[in-house]
Amino acid sequence: xSTSDQSLANHFDEVTGLLYLxxxxxxxxxxxxxxHVASCAPCRQLLHALESESVWLRESLTTDDEPIPAHLVSVxxxxxxxxxxxxxxxxxxxxxYTLWNGIVEPWLASIxxxxxxxxxxxxxxxxxxxxWKGWDAMRTLTDFMAVATLGSLAIWLFRKQWKRFTPIAxxxxxxxxxxxxxxAAAAADIERGDPSYTLPGGQEVKNDLVVAAxxxxxxxxxxxDLIVFSYSVTVNGHVKGDVLGLANKLTINGMVxxxxxxxxxxxxxxxxxGKNITAWQDQFDLDEKAKIGGSLSLLAGNxxxxxxxxxxxxxxxxxxxxxxxxxxSALIRSQRLVVGPQAEIQxxxxxxxxxxxxxxxxxxxxxxxxxxxxxxxxDYASGRYYWHQxxxxxxxxxxxxxxxxxxxxxxxxxxxxxxxxxxxxxxxTLFLLATPIAAVIVCATIVGAAVGVIAVxxxxxxxxxxxxxxxSWLGEKLLGGAAGASHAIGRMALGLAIIRALTMLPxxxxxxxxxxxxxxxxxxxxxxxxxxxxxxxxxV
Amino acid sequence: xxxxxxxGAMSEADLAQVLSQVRAGDADAWGELYRQYAPAIFRxxxxxxxxREDAEDATTEIFMKVRQKLGTYDSSRPFTAxxxxxxxxxxxxxxxxxxxxxxxxxxxxxxxxxEHPDPGQLERLQNEHTSKEVRAGLAKLPxxxxxxxxxxxxxxxxxxxxxxxxxxxxxxxxVLLLRARHQLRDALGQPDATIAVKxxxxxxx
Numbered sequence: 086x087s088t089s090d091q092s093l094a095n096h097f098d099e100v101t102g103l104l105y106l107x108x109x110x111x112x113x114x115x116x117x118x119x120x121h122v123a124s125c126a127p128c129r130q131l132l133h134a135l136e137s138e139s140v141w142l143r144e145s146l147t148t149d150d151e152p153i154p155a156h157l158v159s160v161x162x163x164x165x166x167x168x169x170x171x172x173x174x175x176x177x178x179x180x181x182y183t184l185w186n187g188i189v190e191p192w193l194a195s196i197x198x199x200x201x202x203x204x205x206x207x208x209x210x211x212x213x214x215x216x217w218k219g220w221d222a223m224r225t226l227t228d229f230m231a232v233a234t235l236g237s238l239a240i241w242l243f244r245k246q247w248k249r250f251t252p253i254a255x256x257x258x259x260x261x262x263x264x265x266x267x268x269a270a271a272a273a274d275i276e277r278g279d280p281s282y283t284l285p286g287g288q289e290v291k292n293d294l295v296v297a298a299x300x301x302x303x304x305x306x307x308x309x310d311l312i313v314f315s316y317s318v319t320v321n322g323h324v325k326g327d328v329l330g331l332a333n334k335l336t337i338n339g340m341v342x343x344x345x346x347x348x349x350x351x352x353x354x355x356x357x358x359g360k361n362i363t364a365w366q367d368q369f370d371l372d373e374k375a376k377i378g379g380s381l382s383l384l385a386g387n388x389x390x391x392x393x394x395x396x397x398x399x400x401x402x403x404x405x406x407x408x409x410x411x412x413x414s415a416l417i418r419s420q421r422l423v424v425g426p427q428a429e430i431q432x433x434x435x436x437x438x439x440x441x442x443x444x445x446x447x448x449x450x451x452x453x454x455x456x457x458x459x460x461x462x463x464d465y466a467s468g469r470y471y472w473h474q475x476x477x478x479x480x481x482x483x484x485x486x487x488x489x490x491x492x493x494x495x496x497x498x499x500x501x502x503x504x505x506x507x508x509x510x511x512x513x514t515l516f517l518l519a520t521p522i523a524a525v526i527v528c529a530t531i532v533g534a535a536v537g538v539i540a541v542x543x544x545x546x547x548x549x550x551x552x553x554x555x556x557s558w559l560g561e562k563l564l565g566g567a568a569g570a571s572h573a574i575g576r577m578a579l580g581l582a583i584i585r586a587l588t589m590l591p592x593x594x595x596x597x598x599x600x601x602x603x604x605x606x607x608x609x610x611x612x613x614x615x616x617x618x619x620x621x622x623x624x625v
Numbered sequence: 626x627x628x629x630x631x632x633g634a635m636s637e638a639d640l641a642q643v644l645s646q647v648r649a650g651d652a653d654a655w656g657e658l659y660r661q662y663a664p665a666i667f668r669x670x671x672x673x674x675x676x677r678e679d680a681e682d683a684t685t686e687i688f689m690k691v692r693q694k695l696g697t698y699d700s701s702r703p704f705t706a707x708x709x710x711x712x713x714x715x716x717x718x719x720x721x722x723x724x725x726x727x728x729x730x731x732x733x734x735x736x737x738x739x740e741h742p743d744p745g746q747l748e749r750l751q752n753e754h755t756s757k758e759v760r761a762g763l764a765k766l767p768x769x770x771x772x773x774x775x776x777x778x779x780x781x782x783x784x785x786x787x788x789x790x791x792x793x794x795x796x797x798x799x800v801l802l803l804r805a806r807h808q809l810r811d812a813l814g815q816p817d818a819t820i821a822v823k824x825x826x827x828x829x830x
Contacts, residue, residue, distance in 0.1 A: 099742065103806075104799045109784055134744035138806060139778065141751040145759035146672060146779040153664045154681055494682060501678055615678065 097121060102131050106139065156497045156573070282315075286322065293326065301332075303339070310343065318349075320356070327360075331525070335366075344379070354392065361396065369402075373409060373427075380413065391425075397432065415454075424448045465591075478585045485553035485577050489570055495612065496557075497573070502615075503558040503608035510600075513551070513607025520544040551605025556580030558608075635661055640704055648695055659688055662705075666712050672775045673716040675764055683719060687712045709780040713772070713790045720768045747810070754813050762812040770805035777802055 097105075097118055104110050105118045122128050275295045276282050282296050286304035293309035301315040303322045310326035317334040320341065327343035335349045342359040351368040354375045361379035367386040371377070371394070380396030388402045390409055397413035405417050408425030414432030420439045424430075426447030434454040436442055442454055489496045503509055520540060527537040560576025563583075588598040635643070646654030666687055670680035690711055698707050754762070763771055772791060776782040788795040 100799050100803050103803050107784075107799070109799060130744045131742070134742065134747045137751060138747060142759070142774065142778040142806075142809075145754075145756040146763075146775060148756040149664075149668065151668070151671065153667045154677075157663060157667055157681060157684055158660075494685060498678055498682075501681075615676070 096125065096128055099131065099135070102128070102135050106132060106136055156493070156570075284322065371409065388419075391427070424450075424454075430454075474585055474589060478581055481549075481552055481556075481581050481585075482578055484549070485556070485581065486574060488550065488553060489573060489577070493570060496554075498612045498616075499554045499605075499608045500557045500561065500573075502611040503554050503604060505608075505611060506604070509604050509607030509611060511607065512610045513603030513605070516544070516606055516610050517548065517603050547606055547609050548602055550609065551602045552581065552584055553577060553605065554608050555601045555605040556584050559583060641700065644695070644698070644700065644704065647692070655692065662708060663688065666708070669709065669712055669775065669779060670716055672760060672763060672779060673713075673772060674719060679719065683712075683716055687715050690715060706782075706786070709776075709782060710786060710790065713776055713780065713782070717772060717790055720772070742810075750810060750813055758813065759809070762809055765812045766805060766808050769801065770808050773798070773801045773805045774809065 101110070101114075101118060105115060108115075110118065122132060274290055274292050277297055280299035281301070282298035283302040284290065284294070284305040284307070288305035290305070290307045290309070293312065294303075294307045295312045297314045299316050301313050301318045303311065303318075303320045303324065305322045307322070307324045307326065311320070311324045311328045311330070313328070313330035313332065315330070315332050318330065318332045318336070320328065320337045321339045323339055324341045325343070328337070328341050328345045328347065330347050330349075332347060332349045334351050334353075335347055336353045336355065337345065337358065338355045340357050340359075344360040345354075345358050345362045345364065347363075348365040350366060351370075352364055352366045353370040353372070354362070354377070355372040357376040357378075359378045361381070362377055363382045365384045369383055369385045369388045369390075371381075371388075371390045371392040373391040375392030376395070377393065378395045380398070381390075381394050382399045383402060385400065385402040386404075388400055388405045390398070390405070390407045390411075393410045393412075395412050398407075398411050398415040398417070400415075400417045400419065402417075402419045404421045404423070405419045406423045406425065407415075407430075408423075408427045409429075411428070411430045411432070415430055415434040415436075417434070417436045418438065419436075422436050422438055422442040424442060424444040426445040428445070429449040431451050433452055434450065436454050437457040437459060439458065441458060442456060444450075444454070521544065524537040524540045524544070527540065557573060557577045557580055560578070560580035563579065564572075564576055584597070584601050588594040588601070590597070643654045643658050647658055663684060667680060667684040670683040670687070671677065674680045674683055691708065694711065698704070763774065766774070769791060773787060776787045776790060782790070784795055784798040787798050787801075791798075791801070793801065
């Protein structure tokens with residue numbers, strides 16, 4: 086800086102210079118500054134520099150080189166959401182009706198059949214839901230729409246809430262659900278293993294028994310239900326109620342008067358079960374001495390059925406080996422079916438699988454097995470396949486439409502986020518795989534069961550929605566970005582059609598489907614994360 | 626005061642008519658008002674909020690507020706002044722909610738160098754950096770410094786309005802602006818440095 090012959094004390098400081106330039110000094114001070122500037126070159130230079138900086142700042146800030154985003158160009162009309170709401174409520178009403186007709190009523194009927202009390206509905210849903218025979222019907226357009234509409238309404242409600250109340254809402258929701266669990270839980274003996282739990286022979290538990298332990302062994306009697314979360318469970322005694330639970334290995338050598346509803350890695354039934362068994366496992370063994378009073382519904386890797394089954398048999402498995410008495414009818418879907426020489430099927434039997442059933446000489450069948458052989462993968466020759474694909478496309482499109490109308494900002498946000506391909510794919514993979522695992526872990530605590538179920542439901546909605554966002558991104562890539570919801574709808578429809586067509590390809594199809602799902606899911610996670618991050622400090 | 630330009634031009638009489646129609650619930654008039662001012666407000670938000678998505682959200686939310694609050698607008702004052710006031714309050718709230726402000730609440734002139742800046746160096750800075758770089762530099766500034774510069778040099782707000790928005794004394798606005806300029810000069814001079822540290826801010830409010 087150049088030195089001046091005037092003393093430094095007479096120079097004004099930079100703030101004064103700025104205030105002078107911006108007309109913020111009072112009259113006297115401004116005059117003094119003006120007088121000083123007239124005779125002081127350095128201060129003149131300073132004023133000049135500050136002024137050109139002001140001009141430069143204004144120019145830099147007001148230069149427009151970034152276009153306003155397409156979806157902001159159209160006016161956010163609140164009126165236009167009216168018909169969106171009417172449509173959503175209409176769909177919702179239709180959905181509720183379908184849900185009642187398709188799910189609740191059959192449920193109530195099945196519940197009375199299965200001998201469950203009304204209080205057990207939630208438990209029943211958790212353990213039975215996956216095996217409900219009506220899941221096929223659920224795939225029809227109407228049902229899907231109903232669930233989708235309810236789901237998107239839930240998303241919308243959550244979105245409104247999580248601005249301020251997310252943590253509270255989650256905790257309260259979980260508590261409410263926990264309280265809504267069967268009140269029977271209140272009249273239960275709750276045991277925590279240390280690390281294992283054994284109910285010794287000769288002892289009797291008068292209530293329900295809830296056990297969380299490494300290894301659980303029941304040698305005594307349980308008057309109520311046995312609800313168990315354990316690595317291994319062995320029942321040698323007598324359970325007068327139901328057996329419900331999660332385990333790695335479940336063995337029943339004793340007697341269960343009620344139902345058995347479990348998810349496990351392997352299940353062995355050597356004793357007797359009075360009512361039905363609903364189970365999800367890799368290996369299921371029904372010993373030849375074992376008896377089941379009711380029906381057996383299985384989702385299994387391998388099912389080895391040598392014992393007696395009093396009711397119907399419904400199995401979805403890789404390999405089914407049937408070599409015992411089946412009093413009811415059989416519905417079997419598996420790659421292979423082996424009917425052994427000791428087998429006796431008194432009802433009708435229906436089998437669909439990859440290979441023809443292997444039926445031993447001595448097997449007694451009341452009527453020939455109704456067999457349909459279908460190799461792995463879709464049946465490209467059938468018109469039904471394409472009709473189904475078209476329906477699925479329609480369902481996803483309508484779901485996307487509802488999402489777009491109900492939560493447009495969220496929708497466009499997620500489409501934006503899907504442009505960050507790397508993070509979206511990474512996060513998507515993580516959430517696709519980790520959420521169910523986390524949910525199962527959370528389910529291992531009684532209170533957590535509700536949270537786990539909610540998490541899985543949200544996850545399912547997210548997985549289904551994923552294609553919508555990837556499709557919108559794809560449509561935008563192909564047709565270019567444009568303003569307004571109507572263009573977004575067109576782009577989404579095109580994107581969904583392309584994705585649907587790609588997923589129909591043999592071999593590559595599932596890979597495309599997987600990528601589309603993790604990408605979209607990742608974009609949703611990114612958006613939700615960003616929104617929560619914005620809102621979170623408000624609670625501090 | 627000459628307010629920032631908005632897209633196209635709307636005469637005062639037209640604006641007054643549109644505003645009264647909007648108040649009467651005319652959706653078309655609202656559309657016209659939105660189209661007129663949304664781009665400017667979006668750019669305003671874009672300069673204040675670091676993420677583009679935030680700016681988009683903020684723009685929509687600001688216009689929802691404007692529609693709700695239009696009844697409280699005093700038509701004897703310039704509309705753009707009121708609009709930018711609503712917008713800046715919204716953005717400031719957003720920033721404030723997001724993180725505890727890092728810069729000092731009350732400033733003192735001592736924090737600024739007493740020496741005059743080198744005019745040659747300032748000129749070089751202005752010549753060497755594009756508008757885009759300036760805006761990128763702006764994004765590195767502490768929230769309040771960035772707010773001050775944008776309110777003053779983009780939205781053309783008066784010192785009183787800035788003081789009111791940022792909840793500081795009016796006499797402090799000049800210091801705030803000058804400090805922000807220093808921070809911007811530093812940010813542009815050393816592109817990778819974090820400015821907040823150098824600004825001496827550390828006391829959390």
